[in-house]
Structure formats: C-alpha cells, structure tokens
Amino acid sequence: MKKNIISFSILTIIYFLVKILLDIGIIDSYLQLNIFLIGINIILAVGLNLITGFTGQFSLGHAAFMSIGAYTSAVFTAKLGQSFIVAILVSGVIAAFAGIFIGIPTLRLKGDYLAIATLGFGEIVRIIALNIDYIGGAIGFNDIPQYTNWTWIFMMTVATVFLIKHFINSYHGRACIAIREDEIAAEAMGINTTFYKVLAFAIGAFFAGIAGSLYANYFYFIKPDSFGFMKSIDILVIVVFGGMGSIEGSILGAILLSIISLFLQGIPELRMVVYSVVLFAIMVYRPTGLLGKGEFKLWKKGAERNVSIESK
Amino acid sequence: MEQLLQQLINGISLGSIYALIALGYTMVYGIINLINFAHGDIYMIGAYVGFALTTFLGLGFFPSLLISMLVCSILGMIIEKVAYKPIRNSTRIAALITAISVSLFLEYTMVYFVKPDTRTFPEVLQSKILTLFNGKIIIDLKNIYIILITILLMAGLQYVVHKTKVGKAMRAVSLDKNAAELMGVDVNKTISYTFAIGSSLAGAAGVLVGVYYNTINPLMGVVPGLKAFVAAVLGGIGIIPGAVFGGFFLGMTETLVSAYGGSVFKDAVAFSILIIVLLIKPNGLLGKTIKEKV
Amino acid sequence: MSVLKVNNLSKNFGGIKAVTEVSLNIEKGEIIGLIGPNGAGKTTLFNLLTGIYTPTSGEIIYDLDKKAYTKDLKPHKITHYGIARTFQNIRLFQNMTVLDNVLMGFHSGLKYSIVSTFFRLPSYYKTEKSTYDEALELLIKFNLLDKKNELAKNLSYGDQRRLEIARALAAKPKILLLDEPAAGMNPKETKELNFLIQWIRETFDLTIILIEHDMSLVMNICERIFVFDYGHLVASGTPLEIQRNERVIKAYLGEEALQC
Numbered sequence: 001m002k003k004n005i006i007s008f009s010i011l012t013i014i015y016f017l018v019k020i021l022l023d024i025g026i027i028d029s030y031l032q033l034n035i036f037l038i039g040i041n042i043i044l045a046v047g048l049n050l051i052t053g054f055t056g057q058f059s060l061g062h063a064a065f066m067s068i069g070a071y072t073s074a075v076f077t078a079k080l081g082q083s084f085i086v087a088i089l090v091s092g093v094i095a096a097f098a099g100i101f102i103g104i105p106t107l108r109l110k111g112d113y114l115a116i117a118t119l120g121f122g123e124i125v126r127i128i129a130l131n132i133d134y135i136g137g138a139i140g141f142n143d144i145p146q147y148t149n150w151t152w153i154f155m156m157t158v159a160t161v162f163l164i165k166h167f168i169n170s171y172h173g174r175a176c177i178a179i180r181e182d183e184i185a186a187e188a189m190g191i192n193t194t195f196y197k198v199l200a201f202a203i204g205a206f207f208a209g210i211a212g213s214l215y216a217n218y219f220y221f222i223k224p225d226s227f228g229f230m231k232s233i234d235i236l237v238i239v240v241f242g243g244m245g246s247i248e249g250s251i252l253g254a255i256l257l258s259i260i261s262l263f264l265q266g267i268p269e270l271r272m273v274v275y276s277v278v279l280f281a282i283m284v285y286r287p288t289g290l291l292g293k294g295e296f297k298l299w300k301k302g303a304e305r306n307v308s309i310e311s312k
Numbered sequence: 313m314e315q316l317l318q319q320l321i322n323g324i325s326l327g328s329i330y331a332l333i334a335l336g337y338t339m340v341y342g343i344i345n346l347i348n349f350a351h352g353d354i355y356m357i358g359a360y361v362g363f364a365l366t367t368f369l370g371l372g373f374f375p376s377l378l379i380s381m382l383v384c385s386i387l388g389m390i391i392e393k394v395a396y397k398p399i400r401n402s403t404r405i406a407a408l409i410t411a412i413s414v415s416l417f418l419e420y421t422m423v424y425f426v427k428p429d430t431r432t433f434p435e436v437l438q439s440k441i442l443t444l445f446n447g448k449i450i451i452d453l454k455n456i457y458i459i460l461i462t463i464l465l466m467a468g469l470q471y472v473v474h475k476t477k478v479g480k481a482m483r484a485v486s487l488d489k490n491a492a493e494l495m496g497v498d499v500n501k502t503i504s505y506t507f508a509i510g511s512s513l514a515g516a517a518g519v520l521v522g523v524y525y526n527t528i529n530p531l532m533g534v535v536p537g538l539k540a541f542v543a544a545v546l547g548g549i550g551i552i553p554g555a556v557f558g559g560f561f562l563g564m565t566e567t568l569v570s571a572y573g574g575s576v577f578k579d580a581v582a583f584s585i586l587i588i589v590l591l592i593k594p595n596g597l598l599g600k601t602i603k604e605k606v
Numbered sequence: 607m608s609v610l611k612v613n614n615l616s617k618n619f620g621g622i623k624a625v626t627e628v629s630l631n632i633e634k635g636e637i638i639g640l641i642g643p644n645g646a647g648k649t650t651l652f653n654l655l656t657g658i659y660t661p662t663s664g665e666i667i668y669d670l671d672k673k674a675y676t677k678d679l680k681p682h683k684i685t686h687y688g689i690a691r692t693f694q695n696i697r698l699f700q701n702m703t704v705l706d707n708v709l710m711g712f713h714s715g716l717k718y719s720i721v722s723t724f725f726r727l728p729s730y731y732k733t734e735k736s737t738y739d740e741a742l743e744l745l746i747k748f749n750l751l752d753k754k755n756e757l758a759k760n761l762s763y764g765d766q767r768r769l770e771i772a773r774a775l776a777a778k779p780k781i782l783l784l785d786e787p788a789a790g791m792n793p794k795e796t797k798e799l800n801f802l803i804q805w806i807r808e809t810f811d812l813t814i815i816l817i818e819h820d821m822s823l824v825m826n827i828c829e830r831i832f833v834f835d836y837g838h839l840v841a842s843g844t845p846l847e848i849q850r851n852e853r854v855i856k857a858y859l860g861e862e863a864l865q866c
Contacts, residue, residue: 058405105591111404112347116545117590120583123538127580163724170723170730171709171716171737174702178710181699188656188693190685190714190777199720229538233412240405272420279413284398287406 015154022150032150036218038258039153040211043160045238045250047207050164052236053244054173055200056180057107058115061122062235065095065205067227068125069212071135074144077217084147088156088213095209096202098125103201107194122232129224140223141216148218156214160207165247167203176200177245241282243289252290314448319571320564325455325524327563328462332517333540334547334555335469336388336510342486342550343506344400349411350391352537353418354511358384358518359433359528360426366434373436377461377519381512388511389504397500415537422530430529433522458520465516466556469509473552478505486550535579539566542586548596557598607634608669609781609813610655615664617650624650626837627664632781637807638815639824641848642834648817649694651834652783655815656691657681670780685714688780692770692787694817700759704750704769707758708741711776741776747809748772764795768802775810782806784816788823796823803827825849 018035021027027035048062069091076087106117130138167173175196178186187193216222242253260278264271333355340348361383365376395414399407440453473479481502484492493499521536522528543562547554562582569578589597610632617625625647632638640648653659655666657679668674670688678687690711699707716737718729745751748768753761761769767787774782787803788796800823807814818824824831825845833841833854841851848854 052405106587109590109594112341112345112549113545113590113594115347115408116541117587119538120542120586123583124580124587127577131576166724166726167720170734171713171718172720172723174706174710175713177702177706178699178713181701182697184658184681185693185697185699186710187658187681188685188691188697189710189773190682191710192682233409236405237409240409244405269424270420272416273424276413276416276420280395280410280417283402283406283410283413287399287402 011158015151018154019150034258034262036148036150036153036214038254039157040215041235041238041254041258042157042251043207043211043214044235045242045254046160046164046247047204047211048235049239049242049245049247049250050167050176051200051204053239053246053250054168054180055176055197057197057200058111059118059201059204060115060229060232060236061102061118061120061125062204062208063227063229063231064122064125065098065208066212066215066231067129067224068098068205069095069209070216070222070227071129071141071212072209073213074141074216074222075135077147078141078144084152084217087147087217088152088210091213092206092209095212096206098209099201099203099205100198103198104194107197107201119229119232122227122229126224126228129227136223138224140221142221144216144220144222146217146220148214153214156210160210161247161251164203164207168247172196172199180245237279240289243292246289246291249289249291256290315571316568318449319567321449321451321455323564323567324560325458325563326567327560328458329517329521329524329536329559330540330543330563331556331559332462332465332513332520333536334543334559335466335552336514337541337544338547338549338552338555339482339506339510341544342552343482343503344396345404346396346407347411347541348396348510349408349537350395350414350418351510351514352533352535352540353415353422354384354388354391354533355514355518355521355536356422356528356530356533357387357418358515359522359532360422360518360530361515362519362522363431363433363528366436373519373523376436377516380519381515384515384518385508385512388507388514391511392504392507419530419533426530428530430527433526433528435526437523454524458524461516461520465513469513469552472509478502482506539579539582542582545596546586546589548593548599551596551598554596554598558596561597608632609634610815611667611669612655613665613667615651615654615666616662617647617654617659618662623837625654628834628837628839630832630839630842632813632815634813635807635811636813636830637803637828638813639828639831639845640815640817640834641819641821641824641831642840646834647837648834649785650837652691652785652815652817655679655783656689657684668781685777685779688778689783690774690777690779690781691783692767692774692785694785694789696766696770698758698766698770698773701757703755704758704761705741705745705754707769707773708744708776709737711773712737712741714777744772744776763790767791767799771802771806775806779812781813781815782810784814784818786817786819788818788820796820799823800826 018027022032044062044066048059051057051059072091072094073087076082076090077084102118102121106114106121109117129135135141175186175191178189178191179193179196183193238253238257239250241257242249242251261275264274267274333351336351336354337348340346340351358380361380362376365371365379371379391414395410399410437454437457442451442453443449444451473482481492481497482505484495484497485499485502489499539562540559543558544555545558546561547556547558565585566578566582569575569581574581593599608631612628612630615625615628616623628651640651642648650659654661658681661676665676666679668687668689672687674687699710702710716733718733721727722730742751742754745754748771750765750769750772753765758766758769771784771787788799791799803814803816804827806812816828828845830842831845831848832839833848841848841854843851
C-alpha cells in the first residue's frame, strides 16, 4: 500500500510539473514534441515487450498495429467527427483484432520465421494503406484534429504501463513467460499456448493502436510510410536496449534513445551513421539491454541444436 | 499467350537477380543462423563499384563485374570480422539488430559520400533487340546476358559447395559447428569464405541490375534485399537450391502480377505468398520439418 | 479400478516403428515401471499418453474424473484430465524462480478473468493468495522453501528433478508420469527419491508410471513392470516375475540382475 502511495505521488508530481512548465512556456514546442514522442514510444515498447520480451514471440511488424490505430483514429475524428476518447478506444480495439487476425495463423511459426511473417504483415498493411484513396493513399491523411495533449499522453502511458504490469503479475502473465521459457513444458502444465500467444499479440496490438491514435491526433497528418519496417525496428530497438522482459527497461530505453536522437538532430547528414554505430555498440557491449536479467534460452543462437530431424 | 511468354522472360531476368542475392542470405543463414540484413546493401555497393569502374575508369562490362565481385567479397569478409564475429555467441535478437545496424551504416555512409541522388548507369552492354514470332516477343540481349551469367555463377557455386574442400567445410560447419571444429575444420576461415562467396554473388547482382535498369541509388538495396530474403525463406532458408527456386518463383510471380494490372500491389503479393507458404510449409517449400525432441 | 487402458497402440516415424501394438491396463494407485533399452519406445509412449504425439493407430482411454479418449489428448488439455508429467531432460522454466515454477503448475486449476487481471478485482487477490499459500506448502514438502526465490536454472541437479516433480504435483494430477527421475542422481539421492515416490503416492493418492534405468529403484518400488524392446511390449509382471523372465534377461537385464 505504501509503495502505491509513493508511486502515485511521484506520478502526480511529474504530471503537474510538466503541465506547469508547458503552460508557462518553459518547455518549447520542440521539446514538447519529444516528450510526447517519448510517451508514445513507451506505450509501443511496453506492448512489444509483452509480445517479444515476455511471451518470446519475435515480431517485426509492430508498427503495422500502430498504423492501423492511427488511421482508425484519423477516420473517426476527422471524417466521422467522433470524440477523442471514442477514437482512442476504437483504434485500440481494431488494432487488437488485427493482432488476433495475424496472430492465429502465424503463431504456429517460430523464431526467425515468425519474425519474417510479421515483417511481411507489416509491409502488406503499409502497401494496402498506400492504395486506399479514402484515407489519402500515398499522399497521406491530412487535417486530423489535434486532440492529443499532455494529459492524454500522460494518462495513456501510465495506464499502459500499469495494465501490462498487472497482466504480467498474474497467472495469465506467468503463462506467457512460461511459453517463452519452454513451450513444451508449458503445454504439459496445461497452458493453451496458442491462446496465450494470440492474447499477448492482441494486448500488444491494442496498446500499439492507442499509441497510433495519440500519434495521429498530435501530428495533424499521417502517411503509410511513417509506419514502415524501420518504425517496427525502432520499437524493437527500444525493447532490446531497455532489456527484454523488463517494463522499467522499456521506459528507460524509450527515454534514453529519444535523448540520443535529440542530440543527433544537430548533425542531420551523419545522424543515421552515428545512430547505427551507437546501436552496434549497444549490441556488442550490452546485448542483454540496460535492465535485462540475462539471456533467455529462446534467444540463444544455436538453441535449436538440440533438435532432431524427423520426417513427419 | 505471347504476352505471357514475354512476361515470363522478364520474370526470369528479375528472378535471376533475386536468386543471386537470396543465395548469399541463405548461405550466411545456413552457416551462422543470422539474417544478414546488410546483404542487400552489399548488393547496392556492388552496383556502385560497377558504376565507378565503368563511368570513371571506362572499363568494360566483364572486368567491372569481376572487380565488383572481388570488392564485395572483401567487404563481406570485413563486415563478418568486424561486426558479426563479436556477436556470434550472443542472442538471436541482438544479432538481428546488429545486422540492421550494419545495414543502416552502409546505407547512410553511402548517402553521405555519394549523395542520395539516383545516378544513371552507363550503357556498357549494347542493347540489342531480338524479335521472335514476327515481333510479338521482344527479347533484349541484356536479358540473355543476365540469365546466362546467373546460371554460370550458380553452376560455379554448386561446384564450390559440392566438389571442393572449402565447400565440404561449409556444409560441415552449417550442420554442426562444434563437431566440424573437432574434425579439424577451421570454422572462422570457413565462415569468412561463406561471406566472401555470398557477397560476391550480391556484387554481381548489383552490377547486373545497374546494367539492366540503368539507375542506382544508395537505398536501392533495401527493397530487393527484403525480397531476396523472402525468396530465400520461400525456398527454405539455408538450402541453396531453395534460394534459387525461391528467387525465380518470386521474380516470375511479381512480373506476372504487375503485367496483369496489380503493379501497385506487387510487393504485397510477394509478402502474402510468403505468409501463405509459411503457413502450409513452415520451413519453406524445400525445407525439412524439424521437430523438437521431447 | 482401471484408470488407463491402452489398446494396440502404434506410432511410426516414417519407416521407424517406435511403438508397435502396445496394449496395457493400469489400475488405480499402482506404481508402474517401464523399462527397456534406450530407443525401446518408452518415452515415445509417454509422449503418446500426454498428447505430444498422435498415435498412428490404436487407442488410449483415461478413466479419471471424466473419461478421455485418444482424440481428446492435446498436450494442454491433458492436465485438465488429471495427468501430469516430468521430462527426461528436465524442462523447467529456467529463468523463472522456484516459486514461480510451482505456481505455473497450478495453472490448469486457476480461474479468474483477464479483466480481473488488468484491474486487480477481488477474485484476483483471492485466487493469487490461496495459490501462493498452496505453492509454499508444496515447497515445504519438497524441502525447497529456502530456495523459493532462486532461478530454477541455478538449482543443483537433484533439486531441479524434485522441483519438476513438485511442479507436476501442483497440477493436482491423478496419474503422474515420471521420465527417468533418477537419471544423473548419485546413490544417496536415488535412495531419497525412492522414499519420495512412495511418499507421494500415499500423500497425494496417485497412480504413478515411471521410466527408469536404475534397476534397484524400479525393483524396489514398482508393483508391476512393463518391459519394452524395439517398440514392443515384451513382458509384464511383478518385479520378481520380471527378474525371472528369460526373454527380459536376454533383451535387457543381463545376468547380474538375477543376483539382486
């Protein structure tokens, strides 16, 4: 109980501190943009961490769920004139359905094959979005009302972190971790592995949809290419950098990587080169991430050395 | 009917390019279980080397092709030594992100030095049109060159893998690294050779694409790289004939889809086929089913 | 009362016949030993019994709280019928704590909704608390309480074997399948295991089927033994009968087994 009160007080202080700084203009619009992006990235990374870090399912298509959420929100607010809260929830739900839709067939695949299938799914979503004129096609979706403010970002980020933490610390969440650890033993303990994998995908996708909604209603304008393969990679990098299977790690990762890219804005032409070198250095010197607990068996290369080839 | 034949010829040419790149992906995956995302960028560098040699040094097609292959194979070995060797025993996901970082590094270093503009590849092969069936089918001599060179390179690869000591070592390492080492195979050297061979094929593909499509740019490797990877997975990653088969299959499908009105969706079709194939045959069309022993 | 019936069960892998025409019947409360040389099909039989493999032909019938037939046997459903197992090459959840491993075992018995999980409704607290208490009790019984916060992978070999049994018992099975529980144990640990298995049967009111190569253990605790060779069930009977069976001696036990 005491812990809850402390975290509640800290969160309240952070909320009002940033709000006041925003209101009196100490935080300029550029810094505000970055703070908002950090919030959105935390939501995305925590959701992906549930899928990849906790449940152990390699996904390279997380941006697709964000894209689905962003476009849903754009349609609901700009075209249908719905309120923001409705748009946020619908975005989450539709993205979650997309998660279930892609999850049920592809989750029979494992490891790298699953990664490639999700990558393919992400590209398919992007290409379809490019070709639907109703949502602007390749030109992009314009004139989305700007509803996203600090309060929304803060509330949604905190809610995401708390809900996913609650999920992980339950028998449902433990079942997900067990699947990561040993799928066969998990099944033998009565865990319906398909159900939990799809569930993890659906929850991760739900929050990615919300992140997309916040994103769309902040930037007025979205286009399919903002949610391509590289965006998925960016989210994955946050998760791995922060530490697989660590919620705190994902939060820290999102903040630190945003700060790094903030500094790199100063050298636009070398930005990506430096970024790639930083990425490389992290992977070589701290492959388990900042707060990672260790190497999970699933991610060990050569883990499949134990398999025997059988013709079935 | 004529149109179909015509498209098939174009499809085979495109498929050759995919197959050449896919071979490198599959060889590297087979030997160290790494999705080498930088492979598409080696192909891009191959194209730029070819461009520099033909434009600035005025070399002909064949010398440029060979030098470009050589440069790429050296680049491949350097990448392996510098970037992939330190992470050989780390987690899969760390390895994947490392590969992506190498890919970004190559792309944006090139953007920095050669500028992001698209450049025109000089006409080193004379475009000569052959017509068949009273002009109903048009074959550019370039198509024939591309297909012949691809077949030649694949035959060479087949020879190396199956008839030479290096090839035997490569197959041994891909089956069991530790056992191969105990049998006296120099694993590090073998991995280097694999990267060298795979990269040289990508380099060749780069030059061929430059010749065929006439334009190159620093980000040209991204999409064909992904496609070639899809091709490798389609055939069954780690299996050399699978990569060739997947490459041609993908090339032909894409050409046919574009020809019959679906050009905007051609990339989506490639990925849809990938997902469908994986669902039916989770280890690719030519892959073996591997089941974990309980 | 029969709890498990196997009729003409066969499993082929391509051309290899791993299990051929096996029929057996197991009564409630028995401790059954499966013995035979490596590759005789014992583990394959376990995998068939737990739904990891589907039989090529033949049938399996469990007669527990409710009847389960071959077609019902899916790995994740099997636990709900009252069957739990351990694995030959220990399959713990390596990066989870000892406590979490046991908590995992309770999975099939737990019920609260996902909504309740997200918003921490009373049913969440109630179930989690009672499960936690039960898990601690089980850990006390298995002498693992002081290690409850260790990661499973850091336990000693013997502790890992015992933790795996504890995890299986958490599922509250009626039949417990143990795949080589004494593998890798020293004589002292094997002796302890001997008592442990008998104690488990009495405390938890179970039927136990075990695969084992340690003859002293098998002969000591099993009431009936089934002998496998090349996928066939070649003999069955009490330990004494098995020790005297010519065919078994030839196939597997060797001369010295007669002296023990």
